[in-house]
Amino acid sequence: MKFNVRQSGDVTILDLNGKITIGSGEEALRNTMQEILNSGAKKVVINMSGVTMIDSSGIGELVSAYTTATNRGTKLKLANLPSKVSDILTITQLITVFDVYDNEADAVSSFA
Amino acid sequence: MADEHRFHLAIGSRFENIELVQVVLKDRLRQLGMDEDTQDWVDLAVREALANAIKHGNAQDPEKQVHVDLDIEADELVIRVQDEGEGFDPDRVVDPLAPENIRRTNGRGILFMKKFMDRIHYGSGPGGGTMVTLRKRVGPKTDTPHHPEEGTE
Numbered sequence: 001m002k003f004n005v006r007q008s009g010d011v012t013i014l015d016l017n018g019k020i021t022i023g024s025g026e027e028a029l030r031n032t033m034q035e036i037l038n039s040g041a042k043k044v045v046i047n048m049s050g051v052t053m054i055d056s057s058g059i060g061e062l063v064s065a066y067t068t069a070t071n072r073g074t075k076l077k078l079a080n081l082p083s084k085v086s087d088i089l090t091i092t093q094l095i096t097v098f099d100v101y102d103n104e105a106d107a108v109s110s111f112a
Numbered sequence: 113m114a115d116e117h118r119f120h121l122a123i124g125s126r127f128e129n130i131e132l133v134q135v136v137l138k139d140r141l142r143q144l145g146m147d148e149d150t151q152d153w154v155d156l157a158v159r160e161a162l163a164n165a166i167k168h169g170n171a172q173d174p175e176k177q178v179h180v181d182l183d184i185e186a187d188e189l190v191i192r193v194q195d196e197g198e199g200f201d202p203d204r205v206v207d208p209l210a211p212e213n214i215r216r217t218n219g220r221g222i223l224f225m226k227k228f229m230d231r232i233h234y235g236s237g238p239g240g241g242t243m244v245t246l247r248k249r250v251g252p253k254t255d256t257p258h259h260p261e262e263g264t265e
Contacts, residue, residue: 022163023127053152055159056220064217084152091227093214 001025002050003032011108012041017050020058033065042074045107049080059092066098075099079107117144121180123162125170125195130162133180137191140182144189144250153228154189154248160221161193161244169195169242179237184250188230191246194237202234 001024004015014036018024036044046065054062062078069076077099081089089095101107117140123129137158141151162178170176176196183190206213208220225232229246237243 056224060217
C-alpha cells in the first residue's frame, strides 16, 4: 500500500494506492489518518482510484478511519471507487455508511 | 481435469506469505481458463481464509504452518486451507450485516468467502486445527459477486 497526502483548498486529499490488505501497511495508514486529524483537518477526501485490491482487513481500516474522523468532528468522504471496491462496499452494506462520490472534484465541492 | 492444476503449499504463519500463495493460485486459475474478474474474487476469498488461519488459527506463531491445497473435483475448483490451531466454531462469528455490526472494524472474512465462492465449509483438519473448504464451479464465466451465496454445506 502506498499513500500520499495533499491539499485542495481547505480539503485534505489522501490518495491510496495498491493493495489495502492485511499485512500491507495498515498501521501506516492508521498513523497517517491520525496525523491528518491531528493537523486540524475538518474536510478529508480519500481518493481510492489507485486501489487494486481491498480485503476485509482493509475495509476495517476504512471503517476505523471514518469512525475516528467523525468522532473528532471531521467529515470524511470517499472518491473514485474502482468497481470492485464499490462491489465490496455494497456487499458489506457500507456503501450506505460512507459518503461516496464518483470523482474527486465532486467530493471536494460537496463540502461547500 | 488434469492433475497438473493441483498444488499443495505449506507456509509459515506470516501475513506476507499470503502473497506467495496468491502468485501460485493466480497462475493456476489462469490456466483453468477462469475469467479475470472471477480470478480476483477467488483470490480475495482465499486471502480471507489464509488471513484467518494465520491470525486466529495459528495466532501468528511462525512455527505453525498453514496448508493450502488446490484440487479439481468434477467441475469444481476446491481449495482447502488448514491451520494448526485449536479449532474454530464459525457459528460464533457475529453477523457482519446486522445493523448493530455494520460499523465494526472486523468480522467480515467469512462473509467475503461466502459471497465470492459457491460454497464454503468449516471442519476439522486431519491433524486437528481448522480446515475451511472453498468451492467454485469452473467454467468460462461464473456468477460473482452479484448473485447471493448458496450457503454453507
